[in-house]
Every structure is written in C-alpha cells, then in structure tokens.
Amino acid sequence: MKNSFKHFVKSIVIGCFLLFSVVIDAQEVKEIAMVENNLLPTNYFRGEKPYNLKERMAFYHVPGVSIAVIKDFKVHWVKHYGVADEKTNQPVTENTLFNVGSCSKGVASLTALSLVEKGFFTLDTDVTTLLKSFELPFNELTKDKIITTRLLMSHTSGIRHAFGVNYSKGSIPTITNRLKALASDKQKRFFDLVPGTQFQYSNPAFGVLQQIIEDCTQKHFYEVVSENVFTKLGMIKSSFKQPLDADFEQYASAGHNIHSPLQEKRYYTPNEAAGGLWTTVDDFAKYLVEIQLSVLNKSNKIISQELAKEMTSPQITDAYGLGLFMRKVAGEDYYGHMGDSRGFFAGFLAHSTSGNAVIVFTNSHESPELIREITKSVGYVYDWEGIAEDPIDVISLSPKSLEKYTGKYRTGSDNSLSISMKGDELIYNALDEKMFCVAQDTFKIKSRAGYIAFKRNADDEIDGVSYMIADELGRMPSNEFSGNRMKQTDLIPSELVLTDNYMAAIDQYKSIFEKNSSDRSVSESRFNIMGYRLLQQKKIESALAIFKLNTELYPNSWNCFDSYGEALAVAGKTDEAIKSYTEAVRLNPAALNSKERLNALLENK
The missing domain is CATH 3.40.710.10 (DD-peptidase/beta-lactamase superfamily)
Incomplete structure (x- = not known):
C-alpha cells in the first residue's frame, strides 16, 4: 500500500495538466462557482442572501475543506480549499488526508x-x-x-x-x-x-x-x-x-x-x-x-x-x-x-x-x-429531490408580539425550554439563535431542522410549547417534546439538586419513577453520573442523596451500592460505607473493586 501511494502521488505530479483539464471544463467551472456562492443554512428564509464559501470558512474558523460531488454514480467534480496546516500554510490538495x-x-x-x-x-x-x-x-x-x-x-x-x-x-x-x-x-x-x-x-x-x-x-x-x-x-x-x-x-x-x-x-x-x-x-x-x-x-x-x-x-x-x-x-x-x-x-x-x-x-x-x-x-x-426546496416565507411580528412567547417551559420530567428576547429578536436560548415565525405560533431557526410551536389556552394566552430540534449532527429526536409554561422561579429536578432544597428533587424523581420507571431521566446510569458529578462539585450531601436514591430504585444493582459506598466513604461515614459495599459484594461476588474497598475500610476501622 505504501508503494502504491507513492506511485500515485508521482503520477499525479506528472499528469497534473491532464487532471485539471478533465476537472475544469466550462460547465463544471460554472457549477462549482454556483455551489461556492450559494451556501444555504438548514432552513433558508425568503429574502435572505446565500453565503459565500470563503466567507463561511472564515466565519466558522475552518482552515481547509475538500468537496466531492457524485452525479449519476460517477465522481462529477472534486475541489479543495484553504490550508491543511495553518502554521505552515501547506495547501489542501487532492492528496490531503x-x-x-x-x-x-x-x-x-x-x-x-x-x-x-x-x-x-x-x-x-x-x-x-x-x-x-x-x-x-x-x-x-x-x-x-x-x-x-x-x-x-x-x-x-x-x-x-x-x-x-x-x-x-x-x-x-x-x-x-x-x-x-x-x-x-x-x-x-x-x-x-x-x-x-x-x-x-x-x-x-x-x-x-x-x-x-x-x-x-x-x-x-x-x-x-x-x-x-x-x-x-x-x-x-x-x-x-x-x-x-x-x-x-x-x-x-x-x-x-x-x-x-x-x-x-x-x-x-x-x-x-x-x-x-x-x-x-x-x-x-x-x-x-x-x-x-x-x-x-x-x-x-x-x-x-x-x-x-x-x-x-x-x-x-x-x-x-x-x-x-x-x-x-x-x-x-x-x-x-x-x-x-x-x-x-x-x-x-x-x-x-x-x-x-x-x-x-x-x-x-x-x-x-x-x-x-x-x-x-x-x-x-443540482436540483436534488427533496433538497431543492423553495425558501421559507417569514411572518413579520412586532417586538411586543414576540415578547408574549418568552419564558420557561417544562418539556419533560427533567427538561425545560427557555425563550428570551435580545433587542427586537426572539431567541432560542439553547443555541442563542434567532427564531423566525413561519406560521401562526410556529417558529424555526436557521441552523437546525425542526420547529418550535407554541400553544394557547382558552384566554388566547401562550401557555405551552411543542418542539423538535435536530442535534449538532442533524439527527432528529425520536419524539416530540411538549409542555407548559413554568414560573421563572420554578426549577426542574436537575436544577433543584444543585440547591439546598435537594431533597425536593429526590421527591420529584421518586414520583417520576412511580409514574414511568423507563423514563430516561430516572435511569440508573444517569443518577450514577449525576452523583459523581456532584461529588466533583463538592456537593456531598446532594451526591449522597442521589446515590442513595439509586440504591432504592435499583436494589438489585451491585454497581449502585458500590457507588453509594464510595460516596459514603468520601463523606467519612465509614460504617454506612461498609454496609453498602457489603451489599454490593452480596449482589455480585465477582465485584473486585467493592471487595478491595470493603477490606480496606474494615482494616482501617
């Protein structure tokens, strides 16, 4: 493979003129220029100008790009932009990996x-x-x-x-x-x-x-x-x-x-x-x-x-x-x-x-x-099916009208959505991005697929929301999130657990588990991660409460008792740590870590 690559690079150098004479014909030059000057966000709103590739590379701080377009099962064109290394200014070429x-x-x-x-x-x-x-x-x-x-x-x-x-x-x-x-x-x-x-x-x-x-x-x-x-x-x-x-x-x-x-x-x-x-x-x-x-x-x-x-x-x-x-x-x-x-x-x-x-x-x-x-x-x-859609029409709303949508909405057992104003624009706080009204009470953002739709009550007041927004990789969630407006002072459990009122979070988590034990917000792994994060933040009592809750909700998991034992030991509660590690070993006699920590605590007691 090494020799093949060397031979290929030599042949590229020798045949450089031939390569570019194939790629750069008049029609392809025109098409490439169109691609370079018509960059569009995920949601393209009417009246907005397309972007230029060079400008967008600078905007996103991207030094180098390679693009290949396949048409009718063949490579139609390939082009490279910028540098492979900003320090050396080595350009991106057909050989850049x-x-x-x-x-x-x-x-x-x-x-x-x-x-x-x-x-x-x-x-x-x-x-x-x-x-x-x-x-x-x-x-x-x-x-x-x-x-x-x-x-x-x-x-x-x-x-x-x-x-x-x-x-x-x-x-x-x-x-x-x-x-x-x-x-x-x-x-x-x-x-x-x-x-x-x-x-x-x-x-x-x-x-x-x-x-x-x-x-x-x-x-x-x-x-x-x-x-x-x-x-x-x-x-x-x-x-x-x-x-x-x-x-x-x-x-x-x-x-x-x-x-x-x-x-x-x-x-x-x-x-x-x-x-x-x-x-x-x-x-x-x-x-x-x-x-x-x-x-x-x-x-x-x-x-x-x-x-x-x-x-x-x-x-x-x-x-x-x-x-x-x-x-x-x-x-x-x-x-x-x-x-x-x-x-x-x-x-x-x-x-x-x-x-x-x-x-x-x-x-x-x-x-x-x-x-x-x-x-x-x-x-x-290239007029691809489903991609080449018309721009989205935007409904113009006054700042006063937009203000009615601001607030905090509870959209899951332990999730919330926050909407605010920045100047005259309505902002989706999770991404700090402007929201565009595309239908009555329905908004989109530029960078992600999906929507945010608000709901009105009998008095015609905004009191709820439903939404689906793609993640960074363009993946849509499997289900729509929805919920009602919260008071700005209301806190979801994951926010409560960071306060002195952390036991209120424990009560809420228990209630969630009773209603739906498969809810991801009360999964064993989530609580375990949350507990260790709280330990790192030196919120010892909150961490102990979360680890203890995990042992109560998942009493057959040795790992829950192992983690709880570790937190108890950190808190200086040796006797309780010994009990927790003992239970971990009972549930899983092969749990080497639990055995070693239990023996160490017994020896030092």
Whole structure:
C-alpha cells in the first residue's frame, strides 16, 4: 500500500495538466462557482442572501475543506480549499488526508459485511461465539438476549454510548484494553438498554465489532479493511492504521481548534471502526459509489445486492441502517453520516437510488454547520429531490408580539425550554439563535431542522410549547417534546439538586419513577453520573442523596451500592460505607473493586 501511494502521488505530479483539464471544463467551472456562492443554512428564509464559501470558512474558523460531488454514480467534480496546516500554510490538495470520525462506521460495516459474504459469520450470529479476546459484561438487561453484529452495526445492541477518546502518537492502547476499560467503568454500565429494543448511538458497539473482526480473522482491523475493501476499490489514499505510517502521515492534514492547529496536529484512536479512517474525498467517493451500485446490482466487488440493501435500509429503528443514518427529506430517501474527531469534522449525503451524493471533509471541529450549508448548496445547484426546496416565507411580528412567547417551559420530567428576547429578536436560548415565525405560533431557526410551536389556552394566552430540534449532527429526536409554561422561579429536578432544597428533587424523581420507571431521566446510569458529578462539585450531601436514591430504585444493582459506598466513604461515614459495599459484594461476588474497598475500610476501622 505504501508503494502504491507513492506511485500515485508521482503520477499525479506528472499528469497534473491532464487532471485539471478533465476537472475544469466550462460547465463544471460554472457549477462549482454556483455551489461556492450559494451556501444555504438548514432552513433558508425568503429574502435572505446565500453565503459565500470563503466567507463561511472564515466565519466558522475552518482552515481547509475538500468537496466531492457524485452525479449519476460517477465522481462529477472534486475541489479543495484553504490550508491543511495553518502554521505552515501547506495547501489542501487532492492528496490531503482527513480524519473522518464516525463516517468510518460505514466503511467498517462494509468490511464486516464482506466477512459475512465470505461465511465468517452471519448478521444474526451470537457474537459471544465470535469474541475470543473480550468478554461482554452482561447484566439483567441482557438476560435471554442475543447480541449480533446486526445489532452492533445498527446501534441497537443496548451498549451505552461513549465519546471517542483520542490519543497522542505514542500512547494508543489496543482495542481490547479500551473495551476492558469501558467494561470496568463502574460509573457507567456497559449495557444500559435492553438489546434490540431501541436506537442508541454507541461508539463502543463498533469497538466490539472491530474486536470480532480481529478475533475472526486473526489480523489487525486495518489489514482486514485494506484486503477486503481498499484494495478491491482502488482506495490507495486511505488507512485505518493508528498511528498512520509515515508515507501516509506526510499527507495528513493537521486538526485545528478554533484559532490554531492542535498541539500534536494529529491524534489517534484505538476504536478504528468507530472513528479511525484517514482518507481523501475522492477515495471515499469510490466506497460510496460502490454501495450505490451494489444496491442496484450493477457492481458487487465486495458484497451482494442483498447485503447492500441490508446496509442501506432501516434496521431495528427507522433512524439507522448498518453504519449509515437513514434520512427522509421531503419524502425522498437518503442515507449519510456526520463524523467528528479531535480537530476534524466530515459528512456526506447520498440519495438511495439516483446515484447522487456529496462528500465534505474539513480540518476543524467547528464546521458541522458549514458542512450542512455546502450540502444544501449542492442539492440546490443540482436540483436534488427533496433538497431543492423553495425558501421559507417569514411572518413579520412586532417586538411586543414576540415578547408574549418568552419564558420557561417544562418539556419533560427533567427538561425545560427557555425563550428570551435580545433587542427586537426572539431567541432560542439553547443555541442563542434567532427564531423566525413561519406560521401562526410556529417558529424555526436557521441552523437546525425542526420547529418550535407554541400553544394557547382558552384566554388566547401562550401557555405551552411543542418542539423538535435536530442535534449538532442533524439527527432528529425520536419524539416530540411538549409542555407548559413554568414560573421563572420554578426549577426542574436537575436544577433543584444543585440547591439546598435537594431533597425536593429526590421527591420529584421518586414520583417520576412511580409514574414511568423507563423514563430516561430516572435511569440508573444517569443518577450514577449525576452523583459523581456532584461529588466533583463538592456537593456531598446532594451526591449522597442521589446515590442513595439509586440504591432504592435499583436494589438489585451491585454497581449502585458500590457507588453509594464510595460516596459514603468520601463523606467519612465509614460504617454506612461498609454496609453498602457489603451489599454490593452480596449482589455480585465477582465485584473486585467493592471487595478491595470493603477490606480496606474494615482494616482501617
């Protein structure tokens, strides 16, 4: 692979004139200019001017961008902007590699499916029969459940989410050690949902998938991807190896914070399957085109049409296929992903059948909105189904009328929505963003899909709200949030617990649990995290109250008693700590941490 990349770079230099004569014809120049000068936010309101790419890169502090547009199952054009390293001013070129974060998951899934194709396992094989180096830490939630690669790749395995951890070049642990560390984290359970019941985005699930691939093949994950995907598709500018070999690293962009390159320029992850891919937009396009063609049975270099359809179809939930988010845009089916890592952000969107797609890579963590704006511009220029919509009409309201919507609304058992005025504008406080009235009592914001709709009472006064707003990665919540206006002095439980009146929060949490024990606001993992956060904030009594509540609501969880014992020990309540650790050991005789802490307390008593 090293020699192939060197040869490719030499051929690029020799054939530079030929390359640009292909890309830069008159029509494409016109189309590229249209894309560059018609950047649009998620919600584009009538009367507002489109953005210019150069201006938006400066606005979001993004040093470098690469864009690839796919049309009719072929790369239509590729263009690069800015610098790969702000300190050296090295430009972004066709050879510049970006880390694409979670966009890696689709390539990892294709790799797993290639092994399904070869008979290593099926999508529904019990993964405990495949894992040799790591044992899944099952609990009562997984009783009588089978974990499969389908569940892992569709984020429905019940394995909790954990943000990716990036390491400097010389300190990268193995995926096995990373998984064992997550499994032994007593603040958070490895499985926190019943497998196969609902979508929960999970980086560790893809770490388990990586471990399965390595255990089944007895090879490094990056080697398996290279053999089964990169080589077959001619992706010679792509690598999952952590850290990158020198031949690749010399072409890799630096990651950037808001004003400068990262201290070490590039960081790496042991969870390669979840976020370790380094590649270029044109190489990534080869992978994406192959998936598009495989679905139509027009190319099956890696997997069959049947498996390609599995990959690009909703699985347990409508939100996700296998390594891909499912997008429904104005009735049209798309799939795509956003991905971030330290100093990088990437994204792509592909139509399910038309052969159209756009890929955008950046070397700044501040660029998800920029990626969406570029994607929308491409959709408009090429008249993509569902993307090229008319601007949204805005209803003009006076500041006095807008003032009526301000306030605080309780939108869940432990959630609230806050709306305020800034000058003459109505502001969605969660994002500090202006709200635009698009229908009676209904508003949108520029940067995120969704809506905020207010409700009136019998006296025609605003007294409630319902809303759905996408997250930073463009994912819509599964359910609408709604609720009634609160007094500004009213506090939700998570706010109360920070006050001297923390026991009022405990009473509210008990009431929530009695009404609906599956409410996420009263989950065991949430209380455990909350308790440790309170300990860190030196709010000892509040922390003890939360940990104790957890043992009362989840009396069969050894972890709850272990955490409560730790908090009691911190508070100097040795006898009570001993009782709590004793109960943890009774519930789980294999709880080594609880045994060690219990023995230490007994010895020092």
